[in-house]
Amino acid sequence: MTKQHIGILALLVIILPSCSYFDFSPDLRFCDDFYVVVEEMPVLIGGMAELQQKVVYPELARERGIEGRVTVQFIVNKLGDPTEVQMVRGIGGGADQEAVRVVKQAKFEPGKQNGKPVCVQYQLSINFRLEN
Template identity: 30%
Template structure:
């Protein structure tokens, strides 16, 4: 069976073909137009663009001068010797230390009491004799002196160990010189004794130390120290 081509079918095919060709041409034309505009724009921009060279700034370099070397002291040519016997005046050096001790307040400063030396008066020169216990009723100074001497003698005769002489091998009459003081409080102080034997001196001091407390003597109305001396004499029986 033979296929017959109709004129209508052939026309349709040609129409489609030419349509495609036209479309391709339009696209190519549009492409070239776009490329031409882009190239022209690029050339214009390159002509108008002016490049300005950047000037380089010269920064001055500051050079610091080298410090001079320290001066070396030159030794003097002549050396002067100072002899030891020459006097050299030196300036006194004051201490730079700060005294941190607090300053004493007036309340902290205690009044220094003046030490008054008490006068010592011999018994025979005393104006107001010390009063021995039992002699208070006597108003006359002479009577008080006699009363005191009698009381002390009786006290020594009673308290002294007279047998000590025989025990020490002593013979005959023996004498002990005794001296003591009656202070401003009426107490016996500073007892001294001299005897043929140390044991006798110790015994004499023991007895005098045992004397009772007295009323102190006075000179010109003030209590004073009264010096008293008495010999102790005893005989050793053979």
């Protein structure tokens, strides 16, 4: 390696970390690790009533008279978005997929540990009740 190459390398080591073009901060959307319980648990923005209003009762479930509760588990990331959303207890008739769809649209205030946002595993239950 020539002296010119070493000089350029040294310059890059000095300039690149301060350059705003390169973002070396961790991506807050992804969770390498998560908590189950934290000092401040995530809070659903708008509450369960608002989330429940977004549910569209699946036609198949309506035709078959399917009612019940679908439980969905997910990770609330450091930005308050649900990730890795999956149904853990379902009732069928399209209700399981509808519950997952609605939860994916939810927004949370992220959970905090020691005052810092962290990823937290969370569960919600979506109710499906036919009106008479």
